[in-house]
Structures are given as structure tokens and as C-alpha cells.
Amino acid sequence: MSSVNLTMAIVLGGLYATGFYLLLQRSLMRVLLGIVILGHGANLLLQQAGGAPAGRPPMLGEAPVRLMSDPLPQAMALTAIVITFALTTFLLALAYRAWQLLGHDEVQDDVEDRRIRRLESELAEGESAENEQELDSEATR
């Protein structure tokens, strides 16, 4: 049974908390920064979840194999870093374009959804008014 690195777990928790908090904001730029931080956290999580304690670099001939770090999480994280970069730049370009077109970079509520909500409350009011009328007519019968 290997031992578990507590410092890393705390760093992970901190990174994810920050990332989640930023993701819940309305500024597109802060959401984007949240995604970047979450990406960092995920890469670190891959290493931590690998289980084995930090060892020597996985270079054959430099150290005995049993002392090396697990190369698989590293390869995964390497790919993830590059993909996160691609995602970040694309989101950045989108945020920029949105700012140019709209004059702000806030994530606003969907107007169409608001409209459906209003329709729902109107319908509900109409129904209760109808019920009232029915009750009135029954009471006077």
C-alpha cells in the first residue's frame, strides 16, 4: 500500500474550489480563467491519482525502473496540457468577438427562456382566474 500525499490533495482542493467559483461568475473572462485553473488542477489530479510517490524521471538508464514515476499519467497530462491550450485560445477568441459585437463580455440569461417563464406565469394566472369564475358561477347557481 503506497502512502498518500496530503499537500498535493490540499493544492488540488484549492485549485478546484477556485476554478468552480470562477466558473459560476457572469464575466466570460473569469469563466475562462476558471477553465484554465480547472485544467491545471486536472493535470495535477492525474499525477496524484497515479498513486505512486513522486520518483525519478522515467528515462531508461538514468535510474532503476522501480524508482521511476509512472509514465502513463504523464503522457496523458502532456496531451491534456496541449488540448487545454487549444481550448483556452479558442474561448479567448470567442470572448473577444463577443465583446466586440455586444460591447460587454457577460454571460446573460437567455431571453427566450425568460419569455417562456413569463408565458407560464401568465397561463397560470389565467387558469386561476378561470377557476375563480367557475367557483363564482357555481356559488350563484
Place this chain on the structure above:
Amino acid sequence: MLALVVAHLLVSLVLPGLTGRHTRIAFGVAALPPAAALCWVLAHSRAVLSGAGPVEAVNWAGPLGLGFAFRLDALALVMTLLVSGIGVLVLLYAGWYFERGSGDARRSAPLLLAFAGVMLGLVLADDLLTLYVFWELTTICSFLLVGQSGVTRESRRSSLQALLVTALGGLVMLLGFIVLGEAGGSYRISELAENPPTGAPLSVAAGLILAGAFTKSAQLPFHNWLPAAMVAPTPISTYLHAASMVKAGVFLIARLAPVLAGVAFLPAVTAVFGIATMLVAGWRALRENDLKLLLAYGTVSQLGFMTVLAGSGSYTGSLAVAAMLLAHGTFKATLFLATGVVDHQAGTRDIRELSGVAGRLPWVTTVSVVAAMSMAGLPPMVGFVAKEAAFEAFLGGGWDVAVEVGLILGSMLTVAYSARMLWGAFAVKPGVRRNEADPAPAALWIPPAVTALGCLALGVGYPLTDALTSAYAGRIAGHEGEYHLGLWHGFNPPLAFSALTLLGGLALFALNTRLNRRRELLPAGMSAQHGYERVMGSLERVAVGVTGRIQVGSLPTYLAIILLTVLVVPGSVLLFRETPVENLRWWDRMLQLPLALVILIAAAGVARARRRMTAVLLVGVVGYGIGGMFVLGGGPDLALTQFLVETLTLVAFVLVLRRLPARFTETESSRGVRVPKVLLALGGGVFVGFASLIFSSARDTASEVSVQYLEHAEEGTSATNVVNAIIVDFRAFDTVGEISVLAVTATGVASLVLTARSSRRRRHARSRRDIAVTSPGTSSGERGSEVS
């Protein structure tokens, strides 16, 4: 058999190009595949009747047990005669019915042919799932053919109603098929018939399958889609909604009768629904003034009749249902086609406006009389033969008496509306101006004449009909029965019932006008159409309610809900887990501690920062800190990439930030919103940190794959850096995928940025021009464009 079905579909793909210019040739070509199917079936008929029909199975997804299976048996033979035989006639007829090159013709030719193909597939199917696929395809064809161009509101509503009702039934039926297939261990109908499942699964499956059959065959209370579908052009009503598609439900009950033989409630349920449908629709047919609606309610009524017979499961009942399928197909097709001719030549199909058509269209009148005689069950037509068998089937005691009474009453109504149809379409009515109908072209009256001949031939040639139907009935009952179809069985109860039916029906017809006047005084009771509309209305109301409550349209709310779900569902699993977290240690290397502090402080700074640049730089600090973690954790390649990418990201951010305001523009959210966000985020952080501890302690050795990579890196790739070996050698294709992601992203970013730049330039140029034209003194436009 699959080849035949596919041939239909292929030809229908070619048709649209041809129909526009050569409408009649196109319909002629369309009639070829059904004609081929008809010939093929007839060629095999001898083998089929002796019980050795062709079988075919095409494997599609073997391990899943999915495939197309077909079998030509006696029932399929009867149905194919209807589907392909009437298909040929209707297609030829349609060529003259539709205006040349009209939109309806261009749509209908390929769709009708496609429908003929899928209907053929449906009746030949020997696999429940194959059957279901073709079943739904006929629904879609029906939707498109009823809706046509969708210009009128009525056609849209009717086609939608047909689609919703039958597709809903179809889905319920699919559920039944799955229950049946899983309980029986096979989806092959022939295998299920030999080893039918028993007990509760069978009963549940039967109930669900009946729902599908009842919607498709327009049984009460789902029957209203069928009269509504009469807005379709007459050839389509003839083919889909009288002769073939609506029989699919009855066909399904008949097809599965050996499988469902163990279901005790089946005969009772089919009898109750069938007789109710037969009476209600027959009664309604006496009131309709539109000939097509009259016939449509007649179809509903007859479908009820056939449902009773199909569910009975007895030898004589099965004999009667197969004969009735043939009889109804021939006489109803004749009557619809004849109505189409009357409508086409006289310009109306309203009973109140038609008078003296018989003199103008003698041939059409003759064939209609023959068909109506068959419908009313008069000798020597096949309708009489079938009805005698039906009366014979319920001669037992007990509940049979009630069924028999219901059938007799329903048949009286049938006689009455048959007479009403003939009188309404062709008779000379006092006080109505005689119609100036032109003589019909031969192509319009020959197809109904052929089907009318079928009514006569199948009746007079009853040994042939008997041979066709008894092969099916023998399989259902498992033995040959005593009873044979015939015109004369001596003076027996069925003959008396037939006479009673005829007299009662004619009396009803004679009294009908007076009855109709009374009926108008009765209060309008329950109407299936109102029920349908109310259900649809409340469905839409519920949809608005649900959408209005659930879909609030706010991104933070959605994300919060997702996060909350993560915390509650996997979080509670973590809390109540059994794997222990052991051997805690503070760090692997001392240096990890200060690095962790730097990262955490920077991250907290990002969350608090109000200036964009500050936040971005702090994110950079976090990134470099992670890079340092990788160095300590024994991943030099990882660290190198991290440093490089972090630098590039910073550069990209700075390039964009140059143009954005210095501070975040969002309005400060209130405390009531911020505190839950902070709590939720902290909860998420704790969850992930805790999860990482558990993941980490659950692993004690490097994974199998990693060990393999470490062992084979040197000899396999002659590389000592194992991470490199994985990326460029072992998992090279993944890397290629990654590179293509980068390429796509680069394209996207470039296009977004370039669009922005060119639109800015254009605006720039325009504002300059405006300034030059309007007021040379101000430069507000200039400034405005710079700001944007």
C-alpha cells in the same frame, strides 16, 4: 424478399426526377415493383399453401442478434395479394387521377411506391424488430402522404394527428415486443410461435402490443385519426387508409395469435373493443354526408369486426378473419376508387349535391353496386362468404351469444350504410340538380372494375378462397377444421342471421332520414376528437410549465445544479465508501510545501482580483507553480511543456486584454448570491481533494500498461524517454488526433480574429466617409470606432 422491398425503395428514389414531366409514365414505372412482388408471390403460392414457403434471414449486427428475417406463409400471402395487387391498381389509377405535373403527383408517386415497399416488408417480416421498423416506416409514409404540401391547416392537423396517435401506439408496441422477445428468448415470430413464453411477461406484452394494434387499426378510442386522414387525395385514402395500412393492426393480432394463444384476456378484450368500434363507427357512418367520410367510418367499423375475429383464436374465427381481410380489401378499394371517380368527374362527393350520377357513369355504378353487395354481405360475393364464417365462429354458448348479437347489430349498420353510400352517390334525388358528370376515362374505372371482379371471383370461386385462408387457420388452431368457406351450407343459423342482418339493415336505411332528424336533438356526447384535442392541449400546457420552471436560462444556475449533483451523488458515495485512506504523508519532497503555498495564494488572488491583468498574471503564477510541481514529481517533459504552454497562454491573454477594459465589467453580485457560490465552490474543492486521496491510496503499483511501456520502450522504439515513446510511438495516433484538434482550433481562432479585424476596417472606412460627407469638424465617429 429483402431484394423486393429494396427494389421498391430504389425505384422510388429515381421517381421524383421522372414525375415532373411524365406523370403517367412515372406512375406506370412505379407500378412495376409491386407487380413484380405480386408475380413472385403467386409463383410461390403453391409451396406456401402446402406449408413450405420461402424463408430469408439477413444478418445485420450478429452479436446483438439484429437482423432482417422474412417468411412467406399463408397469412403473408393473403396480405401480399392485397398490398401488391391493390398497389398496382392504385398506382395506375393515380396516374390519371392526379393532374399532370402537379405537386401532389410529384410527391405522391415516390411516396406511394415507398409505402408499397415498406408495407410489403411489414407483412413478410418474421422478426419482431424488423416488423417494428417497417411498421413505423408506414406511419411516416402515411404522415407525408396525408400532409401533402401542408398548405392547409386541416391537412397539417390531420397528418400530425395520424402520426402522433399511431407512433405513440407503435412505441408502446415496441415495448411489448421487447418484453415478448426477452421473455421468449427470441425475436423470431416463427420461433416464438413454437415456444411461446408464459405467465405475467406474456400478459404484459400482449396488453402493450394490443395498444399498438388498436391505434394502427383505428379502434375505439383511438379511431379518430382515420376519418381525419381523409383529407388526403383519394388514391392515398384508398391504399393506405382503407386497403392496406390500417389493416396492419388486425394483421399483427392475426400474426401473433399463435404466440399470444396463452393470454386468457385476449379474446375478451378484442371482442369488447372491436364490437364497440364496429357499432359506434357504423352508427356514425349513417350520419356523414361526405362519401369519403362515410366510407372511412365504414372502414373503422369493419376493422372492429376484423379485430373481434382476429382475437378469437379459433379455427373458424381465423378462417373468417383471413377471408374478411381479402373481402374488405377488395370491396373497400373498389368503393374508394369509385368515389374518387365520382369526385373527379362530378366535382363533388357530398351526398346532398350528388344526383343522377348513375346515368352518367354506368360502369362506375356497376362496380360500386358489386362492391357494396360484398360489403353488405350479399351472395355470391366474398363478403357474404366471410360473414357466414364469422357468424359460424361464435355459435357457442356463454359470452359467444353476446358477441354474436354485437356482430349482427354491427352488420345491420353495415348494410344500412352500404345502401346509403350507393343511394347517396348514384341515385336520382328529388330536389337536387342532376350532376353533369363527364364520362370517366377507362384508366379511372378499370382499376375499380378489377377489384370488383375480385369481390365476385373470390366469392364464386370460394374453393380458392378457402384454400388461401384455411392454410392460415390451420396453423393458428393447429389442426384442420370441419368448416369450409362456401356459399351454401344449408339452412343453418348463420344463414338466418344473414337474412336478419339484411332486413334490419334495409329497415335502418329506410328510417335513417327520420333517425338523423332525431339524432340532432340528442346532446352531443363524448367525442373522441375532443378527447384528443384536450390531451394535446394539456400536453402543451405541461410542456410550458416544465420548461418555464426548469429551463431558467441562466448559465451560473445550470452549472451550480450540475456541481450540486456531483456533490450529492458521487459525494455521498465517497462518504459512505469502504476503502480506507491510509498511510498519509505530508509531502514527497520538502520543496512541494512552499510551492503549494505559492499556488494556493495565487489561486485565491485570482478569485479576488478585480483587474483583468492581475487575474491573468496570477493564473500564470499558478501555471508556473504547477510546472514546478511536475519538476519535483519526476516529469521533466511535462514541466517543459507546462512552462512553454503557460507562456504562450499568457501572451495570448495579453494580446486580447490590450483591447478590453482594465476591470471586469460584471456588476457586483449581491451577498445572497455570492455566499452560496463560494460555499458550493469550496464544497467542490473539498470533494475533489478528498477523491484524490482515495484514488491515490487505492493504487499501490503502477498499472499493467505502464509496466509494459517501461519494459518495451527501449527495444520497441529505441527511445530511453518513456513518456516520449508513448506519445510519438505507442500512442502515435492519439497524438495525430491531438494535432488535428490544434489545427481546427487554429482555424477557428484565425477566422474569428480576422472577421473582427475586417469588420473593424470596414466600419473605420465607413465612418471616415460619413465624417467627410456630413460634418468635417467632428470626429466622434472616428473615436467611436476606435473604442469598439
